[in-house]
Amino acid sequence: MAETPSIKCLEAFHAILITGSATAAGKRLGTTQPAVSRLLSTFEEYVGFQLFYREHGRLxxxxxxxxxxxxxxxxxxSVERLGALATNIHHSNVGSLKIVAPVSFLSGPLADVVADFMRTHPNVRISMDSRSPESARELVARRTVDCGFIQLPEHHPGLRAESLLAGRMVCVMAPDHPLAQRKILKPKDLRDSPLILLGKGRYSRGQIENAFRTEGIPMRVKIETHTVATACAFAKRGLGVAIVNGLLAEQFAHGAHITNFSPKISVEYGFITSAHTPMSRLTEAFFEHCQRCLS
Incomplete structure (x- = not known):
């Protein structure tokens, strides 16, 4: 059998079937009658038998x-579907996207961002997972997930990090707390207040501890938790003052009072991907969407 025919050979054969002539098939395909005849001859050579006979000027x-x-x-x-799929992939309209982020970030700043992205990319399937910062780093570095959101700075050698969102640490407390009328709270103001903090090992926790240490103020840590939501829930109930990320606290602090913490402790979140491979078109499209929404 001759060499496998090209798609153009199949298109020429099909066009002649529909139109009944090589000339009309050429017009349909945007080519000439001799070109169609050559493609048909190539296809007939491949199959090994005649495909058309001439009768009253028609094939x-x-x-x-x-x-x-x-x-x-x-x-x-199938070829047409393949072309359509390739076009959609090129324009990031199809595919799946796996994201990992802190639970407070998923339900807070990221919720509207993802909702907007889904409206403009309805055929994209998104999977979101919440993990500890340590687990999130490894999942992204190993390319188990496509991207993630994590508090900066980030120094993992297997990650690429791009800054997306910045804010500051705040104090959350019950509205009737004695310190609720202060416009700003310093470590010395919190000397006698039970504190609610996120667990040790976080970059921001170290900065808070350093702020108290610098002023020589002992910390009265009453509750440690792993989410901003939980810290705010306890603070609203009068169990202490929560020092948490202001970017995330707003969604959980309804019914509570928020005051800025001083010295200012900046909080920055970044978009992380694996440093071992370029971003896929879909991941890059999502990143650019995040930049527009969160800038």
Whole structure:
């Protein structure tokens, strides 16, 4: 059997089936009659038998040609679907995106961002997971997930980090707390207040401890938790003053009072991807969308 025919050969065969002539097929395909005839000859050489005979100036398909028609149409349809899929992939309109982020970030700043992205990319499937910062780093570095959001600075050698969002640490407390009327709270103001903090090992926790240490104020840590939501819930109930990320606290502090903490402790979140491979088109499109929404 001759060399496998090209898609153009199949298109020429199908066009002649529909139009009944090489000239009309050429017009349909945007080419010339001789070019169509050559493509048909190549296809006939491949299959090993005649596909058309001439009758009253028209090309009439043989029984063998009609037997091939359905399979050729299926092949051309598959090629068309492949082209459409490639176009959608190129424009980031299809595919799946796996994201990892702190639970407070997922339900807070990221919720509207993802909702907007889904409206403009309805055929994209998104999977979101909440993990500890340590687990999130490894999942992204190993490319188990496509991207993540993490508090900066980030120094993991397997990660690429881009700054997205910045804020500051705040104090959250019950509205009737004695310190609720202060415009700003310093470590000395919190000397006698039970504190609610996120667990040790976080960059911001170290900065808070350093602020108290610098002023020589002992910390009265009453509750340690792992989410801003939980810290705010306890603070609203009068169990102490929570020192937490202001970017995330707003969504959980309804019914509570928020005051800025001083010295100012900046909080910055970044978009992380694996440093071992370039971002996919879809991940890059999502990153650019995040930049527009969160800038």
């Amino acid at each position: 009439i398909p043989t029984d063998e040609a009609l037997a091939l028609q359905k399979e050729v149409e299926l092949t051309l349809s």
